[in-house]
Amino acid sequence: MEDALRLIPPKPYTDILVQHFLNETNYQYYSIYPPTFSRDYSTWWLGKVKGQPLTAEFTCLLLRVCACSALVLFPGERQKLESELGENIQSLSERYHHAARRLSSTIPPGKGGLTQVRQLFLTASWFKTEALFVESWHALSSAIHEAQELGFHRNSAKVSITEFEREMSRRMWCILCAWDWQMSHLLSRPIIINNNNSVELPNLRLESPDSQIELPSPITHMALQCRLGQMILKxxxxxxxxxxxxxxxxxxxxxxxxxxxxxxxxxxxxxxxxxxxxxxxxxxxxxxxxxxxxxxxxxxxxxxxxxxxxxxxxxxxxxxxxxxxxxxxxxxxxxxxxxxxxxxxxxxxxxxxxxxxxxxxxxxxxxxxxxxxxxxxxxxxxxxxxxxxxxxxxxxxxxxxxxxxxxxxxxxxxxxxxxxxxxxxxxxxxxxxxxxxxxxxxxxxxxxxxxxxxxxxxxxxxxxxxxxxxxxxxxxxxxxxxxxxxxxxxxxxxxxxxxxxxxxxxxxxxxx
Structure with missing residues:
Protein backbone atom coordinates (compact mmCIF):
# COMPACT_ATOMS: atom_id res chain seq x y z
CA MET A 1 0.00 0.00 0.00
CA GLU A 2 2.82 2.42 0.86
CA ASP A 3 4.36 2.06 -2.60
CA ALA A 4 1.00 2.70 -4.27
CA LEU A 5 0.35 5.79 -2.16
CA ARG A 6 3.76 7.22 -2.97
CA LEU A 7 3.09 6.80 -6.68
CA ILE A 8 -0.25 8.63 -6.73
CA PRO A 9 0.56 12.24 -7.71
CA PRO A 10 -0.43 15.28 -5.63
CA LYS A 11 -4.16 15.97 -5.65
CA PRO A 12 -4.18 18.75 -8.30
CA TYR A 13 -2.64 16.34 -10.82
CA THR A 14 -4.75 13.40 -9.75
CA ASP A 15 -7.79 15.66 -10.14
CA ILE A 16 -6.84 16.29 -13.77
CA LEU A 17 -6.63 12.55 -14.48
CA VAL A 18 -9.84 11.74 -12.62
CA GLN A 19 -11.89 14.52 -14.19
CA HIS A 20 -10.67 13.63 -17.66
CA PHE A 21 -11.66 10.02 -17.07
CA LEU A 22 -15.13 10.90 -15.78
CA ASN A 23 -15.80 13.52 -18.46
CA GLU A 24 -14.31 11.70 -21.45
CA THR A 25 -12.87 8.19 -21.16
CA ASN A 26 -15.62 6.69 -19.01
CA TYR A 27 -18.24 7.12 -21.74
CA GLN A 28 -16.70 4.37 -23.86
CA TYR A 29 -18.04 1.70 -21.48
CA TYR A 30 -19.40 3.65 -18.48
CA SER A 31 -17.96 1.19 -15.99
CA ILE A 32 -17.91 3.82 -13.24
CA TYR A 33 -20.93 5.72 -11.92
CA PRO A 34 -19.52 9.27 -11.54
CA PRO A 35 -21.53 10.50 -8.50
CA THR A 36 -20.52 7.50 -6.39
CA PHE A 37 -16.91 7.59 -7.52
CA SER A 38 -16.61 11.34 -6.90
CA ARG A 39 -17.94 10.90 -3.36
CA ASP A 40 -15.58 8.01 -2.64
CA TYR A 41 -12.69 9.94 -4.19
CA SER A 42 -13.26 12.90 -1.84
CA THR A 43 -13.53 10.55 1.13
CA TRP A 44 -10.31 8.78 0.10
CA TRP A 45 -8.34 12.03 -0.09
CA LEU A 46 -9.73 13.21 3.24
CA GLY A 47 -8.66 9.93 4.83
CA LYS A 48 -5.22 10.17 3.24
CA VAL A 49 -4.70 13.70 4.62
CA LYS A 50 -5.77 12.58 8.10
CA GLY A 51 -3.56 9.51 7.97
CA GLN A 52 -6.52 7.14 8.23
CA PRO A 53 -6.42 3.55 6.85
CA LEU A 54 -7.32 3.44 3.15
CA THR A 55 -8.95 0.51 1.38
CA ALA A 56 -6.80 -1.39 -1.06
CA GLU A 57 -9.64 -1.83 -3.56
CA PHE A 58 -10.41 1.87 -3.98
CA THR A 59 -6.71 2.72 -4.10
CA CYS A 60 -6.41 0.17 -6.91
CA LEU A 61 -9.39 1.65 -8.70
CA LEU A 62 -7.93 5.15 -8.42
CA LEU A 63 -4.65 3.94 -9.89
CA ARG A 64 -6.55 2.23 -12.73
CA VAL A 65 -8.47 5.42 -13.49
CA CYS A 66 -5.21 7.37 -13.58
CA ALA A 67 -3.55 4.75 -15.81
CA CYS A 68 -6.42 4.65 -18.32
CA SER A 69 -6.93 8.41 -18.34
CA ALA A 70 -3.24 9.16 -18.88
CA LEU A 71 -3.27 7.31 -22.21
CA VAL A 72 -5.89 9.59 -23.79
CA LEU A 73 -5.37 13.06 -22.34
CA PHE A 74 -5.86 16.27 -24.26
CA PRO A 75 -2.51 17.67 -25.47
CA GLY A 76 -2.56 20.54 -22.96
CA GLU A 77 -3.28 18.21 -20.06
CA ARG A 78 -0.54 15.84 -21.13
CA GLN A 79 2.02 18.61 -21.48
CA LYS A 80 1.15 20.00 -18.05
CA LEU A 81 1.52 16.64 -16.31
CA GLU A 82 4.72 15.72 -18.13
CA SER A 83 6.40 19.06 -17.47
CA GLU A 84 5.36 19.38 -13.83
CA LEU A 85 5.72 15.73 -12.83
CA GLY A 86 8.91 15.32 -14.83
CA GLU A 87 8.01 12.04 -16.50
CA ASN A 88 6.66 10.83 -19.83
CA ILE A 89 2.91 10.23 -19.63
CA GLN A 90 3.21 6.73 -21.11
CA SER A 91 5.70 5.83 -18.40
CA LEU A 92 3.39 7.25 -15.74
CA SER A 93 0.47 5.22 -17.06
CA GLU A 94 2.52 2.04 -17.00
CA ARG A 95 3.72 2.70 -13.45
CA TYR A 96 0.16 3.31 -12.24
CA HIS A 97 -0.91 0.10 -13.95
CA HIS A 98 1.85 -2.04 -12.43
CA ALA A 99 1.33 -0.57 -8.95
CA ALA A 100 -2.37 -1.39 -9.14
CA ARG A 101 -1.58 -4.97 -10.18
CA ARG A 102 0.73 -5.45 -7.21
CA LEU A 103 -1.79 -4.03 -4.77
CA SER A 104 -4.69 -5.93 -6.34
CA SER A 105 -2.91 -9.22 -5.72
CA THR A 106 -3.24 -8.63 -1.96
CA ILE A 107 -7.06 -8.56 -2.11
CA PRO A 108 -8.59 -12.03 -1.53
CA PRO A 109 -11.21 -13.24 -4.05
CA GLY A 110 -14.70 -12.04 -3.22
CA LYS A 111 -13.53 -9.48 -0.65
CA GLY A 112 -13.20 -6.28 -2.66
CA GLY A 113 -16.82 -5.86 -3.70
CA LEU A 114 -17.97 -3.98 -6.78
CA THR A 115 -14.96 -1.68 -6.54
CA GLN A 116 -12.63 -4.64 -7.06
CA VAL A 117 -14.62 -5.83 -10.09
CA ARG A 118 -14.43 -2.35 -11.60
CA GLN A 119 -10.70 -2.03 -11.17
CA LEU A 120 -10.15 -5.50 -12.63
CA PHE A 121 -12.27 -4.52 -15.63
CA LEU A 122 -10.22 -1.35 -16.10
CA THR A 123 -7.17 -3.61 -16.21
CA ALA A 124 -8.67 -5.31 -19.26
CA SER A 125 -9.53 -1.92 -20.74
CA TRP A 126 -5.96 -0.64 -20.23
CA PHE A 127 -4.49 -3.72 -21.89
CA LYS A 128 -6.81 -3.38 -24.88
CA THR A 129 -5.93 0.30 -25.29
CA GLU A 130 -2.28 -0.78 -25.36
CA ALA A 131 -3.09 -3.36 -28.09
CA LEU A 132 -2.31 -6.23 -25.70
CA PHE A 133 -5.37 -8.25 -26.63
CA VAL A 134 -4.59 -11.63 -25.09
CA GLU A 135 -3.60 -9.95 -21.83
CA SER A 136 -6.88 -8.02 -21.98
CA TRP A 137 -8.84 -11.25 -22.40
CA HIS A 138 -7.16 -12.82 -19.36
CA ALA A 139 -7.79 -9.68 -17.31
CA LEU A 140 -11.43 -9.77 -18.40
CA SER A 141 -11.61 -13.35 -17.17
CA SER A 142 -10.36 -12.23 -13.74
CA ALA A 143 -13.01 -9.50 -13.58
CA ILE A 144 -15.74 -11.95 -14.57
CA HIS A 145 -14.67 -14.52 -11.98
CA GLU A 146 -14.55 -11.84 -9.28
CA ALA A 147 -18.07 -10.73 -10.24
CA GLN A 148 -19.25 -14.34 -10.07
CA GLU A 149 -17.75 -14.66 -6.58
CA LEU A 150 -20.01 -11.77 -5.61
CA GLY A 151 -23.05 -13.37 -7.27
CA PHE A 152 -23.52 -10.80 -10.04
CA HIS A 153 -24.63 -13.60 -12.37
CA ARG A 154 -27.45 -14.74 -10.10
CA ASN A 155 -31.03 -13.48 -9.83
CA SER A 156 -30.55 -10.29 -7.85
CA ALA A 157 -34.11 -10.43 -6.50
CA LYS A 158 -32.96 -13.22 -4.20
CA VAL A 159 -30.14 -11.11 -2.74
CA SER A 160 -30.70 -8.71 0.14
CA ILE A 161 -29.27 -5.48 -1.29
CA THR A 162 -30.60 -2.00 -2.00
CA GLU A 163 -32.12 -1.17 -5.37
CA PHE A 164 -29.17 1.12 -6.12
CA GLU A 165 -26.68 -1.67 -5.38
CA ARG A 166 -28.73 -4.00 -7.57
CA GLU A 167 -28.60 -1.50 -10.43
CA MET A 168 -24.83 -1.07 -10.07
CA SER A 169 -24.17 -4.82 -10.08
CA ARG A 170 -26.45 -5.29 -13.10
CA ARG A 171 -24.61 -2.56 -14.97
CA MET A 172 -21.23 -4.08 -14.29
CA TRP A 173 -22.36 -7.60 -15.21
CA CYS A 174 -23.91 -6.24 -18.40
CA ILE A 175 -20.57 -4.65 -19.40
CA LEU A 176 -18.70 -7.87 -18.67
CA CYS A 177 -21.16 -9.91 -20.75
CA ALA A 178 -20.84 -7.52 -23.70
CA TRP A 179 -17.05 -7.61 -23.51
CA ASP A 180 -17.05 -11.39 -23.17
CA TRP A 181 -18.75 -12.15 -26.48
CA GLN A 182 -16.93 -9.39 -28.36
CA MET A 183 -13.48 -10.42 -27.10
CA SER A 184 -14.32 -14.02 -27.97
CA HIS A 185 -15.29 -12.83 -31.45
CA LEU A 186 -12.06 -10.84 -31.77
CA LEU A 187 -9.66 -13.51 -30.53
CA SER A 188 -11.56 -16.66 -31.55
CA ARG A 189 -11.57 -17.69 -27.89
CA PRO A 190 -14.30 -19.52 -25.99
CA ILE A 191 -17.01 -17.59 -24.19
CA ILE A 192 -16.17 -17.24 -20.50
CA ILE A 193 -19.70 -16.69 -19.18
CA ASN A 194 -22.27 -19.48 -19.33
CA ASN A 195 -25.00 -17.96 -21.46
CA ASN A 196 -27.67 -20.50 -20.57
CA ASN A 197 -28.86 -18.04 -17.95
CA SER A 198 -30.47 -14.79 -19.03
CA VAL A 199 -28.81 -11.51 -18.08
CA GLU A 200 -30.72 -9.04 -15.94
CA LEU A 201 -30.43 -5.74 -17.76
CA PRO A 202 -30.17 -2.49 -15.76
CA ASN A 203 -33.11 -0.09 -15.65
CA LEU A 204 -31.02 2.74 -17.17
CA ARG A 205 -32.96 5.54 -15.50
CA LEU A 206 -30.49 6.88 -12.91
CA GLU A 207 -29.07 9.64 -15.10
CA SER A 208 -32.16 10.89 -16.93
CA PRO A 209 -34.76 13.21 -15.39
CA ASP A 210 -38.41 12.50 -16.10
CA SER A 211 -38.48 15.43 -18.53
CA GLN A 212 -35.90 13.67 -20.74
CA ILE A 213 -37.10 10.10 -20.52
CA GLU A 214 -36.05 9.40 -24.14
CA LEU A 215 -32.44 10.50 -23.52
CA PRO A 216 -30.31 7.33 -23.48
CA SER A 217 -28.39 6.63 -20.30
CA PRO A 218 -24.61 6.59 -20.80
CA ILE A 219 -24.76 2.84 -20.09
CA THR A 220 -27.53 2.12 -22.62
CA HIS A 221 -25.12 1.22 -25.43
CA MET A 222 -23.50 -1.48 -23.28
CA ALA A 223 -26.88 -2.91 -22.28
CA LEU A 224 -27.82 -3.06 -25.97
CA GLN A 225 -24.57 -4.82 -26.88
CA CYS A 226 -25.14 -7.27 -24.06
CA ARG A 227 -28.62 -7.99 -25.41
CA LEU A 228 -27.27 -8.50 -28.93
CA GLY A 229 -24.80 -11.02 -27.55
CA GLN A 230 -27.59 -12.89 -25.81
CA MET A 231 -29.55 -13.02 -29.07
CA ILE A 232 -26.79 -14.25 -31.36
CA LEU A 233 -25.22 -16.70 -28.93
CA LYS A 234 -28.37 -18.81 -29.24
Missing part, protein backbone atom coordinates in the same frame (compact mmCIF):
# COMPACT_ATOMS: atom_id res chain seq x y z
CA UNK A 235 -27.42 -19.50 -32.87
CA UNK A 236 -25.46 -22.79 -33.10
CA UNK A 237 -21.83 -22.23 -34.06
CA UNK A 238 -22.07 -18.43 -33.92
CA UNK A 239 -18.72 -17.99 -32.20
CA UNK A 240 -16.98 -20.67 -34.25
CA UNK A 241 -15.02 -20.12 -37.44
CA UNK A 242 -17.15 -22.85 -39.05
CA UNK A 243 -20.28 -20.72 -39.30
CA UNK A 244 -21.45 -21.10 -42.89
CA UNK A 245 -23.01 -18.49 -45.18
CA UNK A 246 -26.24 -20.50 -45.11
CA UNK A 247 -26.38 -20.01 -41.33
CA UNK A 248 -26.04 -16.29 -41.89
CA UNK A 249 -29.79 -16.00 -42.41
CA UNK A 250 -30.37 -16.56 -38.70
CA UNK A 251 -27.67 -14.04 -37.86
CA UNK A 252 -29.13 -11.38 -40.16
CA UNK A 253 -32.61 -11.91 -38.74
CA UNK A 254 -31.44 -11.52 -35.14
CA UNK A 255 -29.38 -8.42 -35.91
CA UNK A 256 -32.27 -6.84 -37.80
CA UNK A 257 -34.52 -7.42 -34.79
CA UNK A 258 -31.87 -5.82 -32.61
CA UNK A 259 -31.45 -2.84 -34.96
CA UNK A 260 -35.22 -2.35 -34.92
CA UNK A 261 -35.20 -2.27 -31.11
CA UNK A 262 -32.65 0.55 -30.81
CA UNK A 263 -33.86 3.71 -29.07
CA UNK A 264 -34.69 6.66 -31.29
CA UNK A 265 -31.32 8.34 -30.63
CA UNK A 266 -29.52 5.25 -31.96
CA UNK A 267 -31.73 4.40 -34.94
CA UNK A 268 -30.06 3.38 -38.19
CA UNK A 269 -32.25 5.65 -40.29
CA UNK A 270 -33.15 9.19 -39.28
CA UNK A 271 -31.92 8.99 -35.66
CA UNK A 272 -33.16 11.49 -33.10
CA UNK A 273 -30.29 13.98 -32.91
CA UNK A 274 -31.73 16.46 -30.41
CA UNK A 275 -29.07 15.53 -27.80
CA UNK A 276 -26.06 15.35 -30.12
CA UNK A 277 -24.72 18.77 -29.13
CA UNK A 278 -25.49 18.65 -25.41
CA UNK A 279 -24.67 14.99 -24.69
CA UNK A 280 -21.76 14.13 -26.96
CA UNK A 281 -21.62 10.51 -25.80
CA UNK A 282 -24.84 9.89 -27.73
CA UNK A 283 -23.10 10.41 -31.09
CA UNK A 284 -20.17 8.16 -30.27
CA UNK A 285 -22.39 5.41 -28.90
CA UNK A 286 -24.72 5.59 -31.91
CA UNK A 287 -21.87 4.92 -34.31
CA UNK A 288 -20.45 2.25 -32.01
CA UNK A 289 -23.75 0.35 -31.95
CA UNK A 290 -24.12 0.55 -35.74
CA UNK A 291 -20.57 -0.74 -36.19
CA UNK A 292 -21.13 -3.64 -33.79
CA UNK A 293 -24.33 -4.64 -35.56
CA UNK A 294 -22.78 -4.67 -39.03
CA UNK A 295 -19.70 -6.43 -37.68
CA UNK A 296 -21.94 -9.28 -36.56
CA UNK A 297 -23.86 -9.34 -39.85
CA UNK A 298 -20.64 -9.55 -41.85
CA UNK A 299 -18.96 -12.26 -39.76
CA UNK A 300 -20.56 -15.36 -41.37
CA UNK A 301 -20.15 -13.90 -44.87
CA UNK A 302 -16.49 -12.86 -44.74
CA UNK A 303 -15.41 -15.89 -46.75
CA UNK A 304 -17.64 -14.72 -49.61
CA UNK A 305 -15.33 -11.73 -50.11
CA UNK A 306 -12.22 -13.82 -50.75
CA UNK A 307 -13.61 -16.01 -53.53
CA UNK A 308 -13.54 -15.69 -57.30
CA UNK A 309 -17.14 -16.01 -58.49
CA UNK A 310 -17.38 -16.16 -62.27
CA UNK A 311 -20.54 -15.70 -64.32
CA UNK A 312 -21.43 -19.36 -63.90
CA UNK A 313 -21.33 -19.33 -60.10
CA UNK A 314 -24.56 -20.39 -58.34
CA UNK A 315 -26.95 -17.52 -57.71
CA UNK A 316 -26.99 -18.31 -53.98
CA UNK A 317 -23.25 -17.73 -53.71
CA UNK A 318 -23.55 -14.52 -55.72
CA UNK A 319 -26.32 -13.39 -53.41
CA UNK A 320 -24.17 -14.06 -50.37
CA UNK A 321 -21.31 -12.11 -51.89
CA UNK A 322 -23.57 -9.18 -52.72
CA UNK A 323 -24.88 -9.13 -49.14
CA UNK A 324 -21.35 -9.34 -47.76
CA UNK A 325 -20.29 -6.32 -49.81
CA UNK A 326 -23.32 -4.34 -48.68
CA UNK A 327 -22.65 -5.13 -45.01
CA UNK A 328 -18.94 -4.40 -45.43
CA UNK A 329 -19.60 -0.96 -46.90
CA UNK A 330 -22.07 -0.14 -44.15
CA UNK A 331 -19.63 -1.38 -41.52
CA UNK A 332 -16.88 0.80 -42.96
CA UNK A 333 -19.19 3.79 -42.95
CA UNK A 334 -20.14 3.32 -39.30
CA UNK A 335 -16.48 2.76 -38.41
CA UNK A 336 -15.39 5.91 -40.26
CA UNK A 337 -17.99 7.90 -38.36
CA UNK A 338 -16.96 6.33 -35.05
CA UNK A 339 -13.28 7.06 -35.61
CA UNK A 340 -14.09 10.59 -36.69
CA UNK A 341 -15.79 11.41 -33.40
CA UNK A 342 -13.01 9.73 -31.36
CA UNK A 343 -10.16 11.79 -32.80
CA UNK A 344 -7.82 13.30 -31.86
CA UNK A 345 -7.93 12.38 -28.18
CA UNK A 346 -8.83 8.70 -28.45
CA UNK A 347 -6.48 7.75 -31.27
CA UNK A 348 -5.57 4.63 -29.28
CA UNK A 349 -9.19 3.43 -29.28
CA UNK A 350 -8.53 0.24 -31.25
CA UNK A 351 -12.09 -0.72 -32.24
CA UNK A 352 -12.79 1.71 -35.08
CA UNK A 353 -9.33 1.55 -36.74
CA UNK A 354 -9.33 -2.23 -36.59
CA UNK A 355 -12.81 -2.54 -38.10
CA UNK A 356 -11.85 -0.13 -40.88
CA UNK A 357 -8.69 -2.08 -41.59
CA UNK A 358 -10.16 -5.57 -41.30
CA UNK A 359 -13.09 -4.75 -43.57
CA UNK A 360 -10.96 -2.82 -46.07
CA UNK A 361 -8.47 -5.69 -46.31
CA UNK A 362 -11.33 -8.08 -47.10
CA UNK A 363 -12.57 -5.72 -49.81
CA UNK A 364 -9.04 -5.54 -51.24
CA UNK A 365 -9.12 -9.32 -51.48
CA UNK A 366 -12.52 -9.10 -53.18
CA UNK A 367 -11.07 -6.72 -55.80
CA UNK A 368 -8.07 -8.99 -56.37
CA UNK A 369 -10.32 -12.02 -56.81
CA UNK A 370 -12.58 -10.11 -59.23
CA UNK A 371 -10.99 -11.40 -62.45
CA UNK A 372 -13.99 -10.42 -64.57
CA UNK A 373 -14.36 -6.98 -62.96
CA UNK A 374 -18.00 -7.74 -62.27
CA UNK A 375 -17.93 -7.38 -58.49
CA UNK A 376 -21.13 -5.74 -57.16
CA UNK A 377 -20.59 -2.10 -56.15
CA UNK A 378 -16.98 -2.23 -57.35
CA UNK A 379 -16.80 1.55 -57.81
CA UNK A 380 -18.04 2.21 -54.29
CA UNK A 381 -15.61 -0.34 -52.91
CA UNK A 382 -12.72 1.48 -54.58
CA UNK A 383 -13.93 4.79 -53.19
CA UNK A 384 -14.35 3.31 -49.72
CA UNK A 385 -10.80 1.95 -49.78
CA UNK A 386 -9.47 5.41 -50.60
CA UNK A 387 -11.29 6.94 -47.66
CA UNK A 388 -10.23 4.12 -45.35
CA UNK A 389 -6.50 4.30 -45.99
CA UNK A 390 -6.58 8.01 -45.29
CA UNK A 391 -8.63 7.62 -42.12
CA UNK A 392 -6.05 5.13 -40.89
CA UNK A 393 -3.36 7.64 -41.77
CA UNK A 394 -4.80 9.82 -39.01
CA UNK A 395 -3.96 7.24 -36.33
CA UNK A 396 -0.51 6.15 -37.48
CA UNK A 397 1.03 7.41 -34.21
CA UNK A 398 -0.49 4.41 -32.42
CA UNK A 399 0.76 0.82 -32.63
CA UNK A 400 -2.50 -0.53 -34.03
CA UNK A 401 -2.96 2.42 -36.39
CA UNK A 402 0.58 2.20 -37.76
CA UNK A 403 0.29 -1.50 -38.55
CA UNK A 404 -3.18 -1.16 -40.06
CA UNK A 405 -2.15 1.77 -42.24
CA UNK A 406 1.05 0.08 -43.42
CA UNK A 407 -0.64 -3.18 -44.39
CA UNK A 408 -3.63 -1.55 -46.06
CA UNK A 409 -1.39 0.79 -48.05
CA UNK A 410 0.58 -2.19 -49.37
CA UNK A 411 -2.62 -4.05 -50.22
CA UNK A 412 -3.91 -1.05 -52.16
CA UNK A 413 -0.57 -0.65 -53.93
CA UNK A 414 -1.00 -4.17 -55.29
CA UNK A 415 -4.60 -3.89 -56.45
CA UNK A 416 -5.17 -4.75 -60.14
CA UNK A 417 -7.24 -1.65 -60.92
CA UNK A 418 -7.64 0.67 -63.88
CA UNK A 419 -6.14 4.16 -64.05
CA UNK A 420 -9.51 5.74 -63.28
CA UNK A 421 -9.99 3.45 -60.30
CA UNK A 422 -6.53 4.28 -59.01
CA UNK A 423 -7.37 7.96 -59.25
CA UNK A 424 -10.35 7.25 -56.99
CA UNK A 425 -7.90 5.79 -54.48
CA UNK A 426 -5.75 8.91 -54.48
CA UNK A 427 -7.23 10.59 -51.39
CA UNK A 428 -5.41 12.94 -49.07
CA UNK A 429 -5.05 13.06 -45.33
CA UNK A 430 -3.59 15.18 -42.57
CA UNK A 431 -0.96 13.61 -40.37
CA UNK A 432 -1.37 16.02 -37.45
CA UNK A 433 -3.92 14.72 -34.96
CA UNK A 434 -2.39 16.24 -31.84
CA UNK A 435 -2.58 19.84 -32.94
CA UNK A 436 -5.28 22.08 -34.26
CA UNK A 437 -5.61 20.53 -37.72
CA UNK A 438 -6.68 16.91 -37.75
CA UNK A 439 -10.19 17.25 -39.09
CA UNK A 440 -11.41 15.40 -42.17
CA UNK A 441 -14.91 15.55 -43.63
CA UNK A 442 -15.45 12.12 -42.10
CA UNK A 443 -14.71 13.40 -38.59
CA UNK A 444 -16.70 16.59 -39.08
CA UNK A 445 -19.85 15.22 -40.58
CA UNK A 446 -19.45 11.46 -40.59
CA UNK A 447 -18.34 9.38 -43.53
CA UNK A 448 -20.17 10.03 -46.75
CA UNK A 449 -20.20 6.39 -47.74
CA UNK A 450 -23.79 6.22 -46.57
CA UNK A 451 -26.48 8.79 -46.20
CA UNK A 452 -28.66 8.68 -43.11
CA UNK A 453 -31.31 6.89 -45.16
CA UNK A 454 -28.93 3.97 -45.68
CA UNK A 455 -28.23 4.62 -49.38
CA UNK A 456 -24.81 5.00 -51.00
CA UNK A 457 -24.05 8.43 -52.49
CA UNK A 458 -21.13 9.05 -54.82
CA UNK A 459 -18.16 10.04 -52.66
CA UNK A 460 -15.63 10.74 -55.38
CA UNK A 461 -15.54 14.44 -54.49
CA UNK A 462 -14.52 14.06 -50.85
CA UNK A 463 -11.22 15.71 -49.95
CA UNK A 464 -9.75 16.69 -46.62
CA UNK A 465 -8.96 20.32 -45.92
CA UNK A 466 -5.23 19.56 -45.66
CA UNK A 467 -3.80 17.91 -48.77
CA UNK A 468 -0.81 15.66 -48.30
CA UNK A 469 0.10 13.24 -51.11
CA UNK A 470 -0.72 9.61 -50.56
CA UNK A 471 1.23 8.88 -53.76
CA UNK A 472 -0.75 5.86 -54.86
CA UNK A 473 -1.66 7.03 -58.35
CA UNK A 474 1.73 6.18 -59.84
CA UNK A 475 1.58 2.49 -59.01
CA UNK A 476 0.93 -0.13 -61.65
CA UNK A 477 -0.89 -3.29 -60.56
CA UNK A 478 1.74 -5.38 -58.80
CA UNK A 479 1.81 -7.83 -55.96
CA UNK A 480 5.10 -6.45 -54.62
CA UNK A 481 3.23 -4.51 -51.96
CA UNK A 482 1.27 -7.59 -50.98
CA UNK A 483 4.43 -9.69 -50.84
CA UNK A 484 6.03 -7.09 -48.57
CA UNK A 485 3.29 -7.52 -45.97
CA UNK A 486 5.01 -10.67 -44.76
CA UNK A 487 7.99 -8.51 -43.76
CA UNK A 488 5.93 -6.25 -41.48
CA UNK A 489 6.45 -6.90 -37.77
CA UNK A 490 2.88 -7.46 -36.59
CA UNK A 491 3.83 -7.77 -32.92
CA UNK A 492 0.70 -8.48 -30.88
CA UNK A 493 -1.48 -7.58 -33.88
CA UNK A 494 -1.26 -11.17 -35.08
CA UNK A 495 -3.46 -12.06 -32.12
CA UNK A 496 -6.45 -10.52 -33.88
CA UNK A 497 -5.62 -10.62 -37.61
CA UNK A 498 -4.30 -13.25 -40.01
CA UNK A 499 -3.15 -12.42 -43.55
CA UNK A 500 -3.97 -15.99 -44.55
CA UNK A 501 -7.68 -15.23 -44.21
CA UNK A 502 -7.46 -13.05 -47.34
CA UNK A 503 -6.43 -16.01 -49.54
CA UNK A 504 -3.92 -13.97 -51.55
CA UNK A 505 -1.24 -16.60 -52.18
CA UNK A 506 -2.42 -17.14 -55.74
CA UNK A 507 -2.29 -13.51 -56.86
CA UNK A 508 -0.45 -12.88 -60.14
CA UNK A 509 -1.09 -9.38 -61.53
CA UNK A 510 -0.46 -10.60 -65.09
CA UNK A 511 -3.64 -12.66 -64.83
CA UNK A 512 -5.77 -9.73 -63.76
Missing amino acids: IPGMMNESLSPMQSVSVQEEVEKWFASLPSAFRLIDPDTRWDDTHKYVVMQRHQLHAVGYMVKLKPLKQCLVQNLDQGAPSVRKGHQSSAIDYALKLMDASHRLLGCMLPMNAKFYFAPFLIFDTASLLCSAIIHDHTRSLPQRERIIQALGVSVNMLGLVRITKTGAICHSILTKLIEGLPVSLMERMSLNYKYSENIDGEHYTTPESQHGSALLRDDGTHPNIAGIRSSVALPLDLASFEPTNSGIADIADIDLGTFNQIWDLGNLDLDFFDPQLS
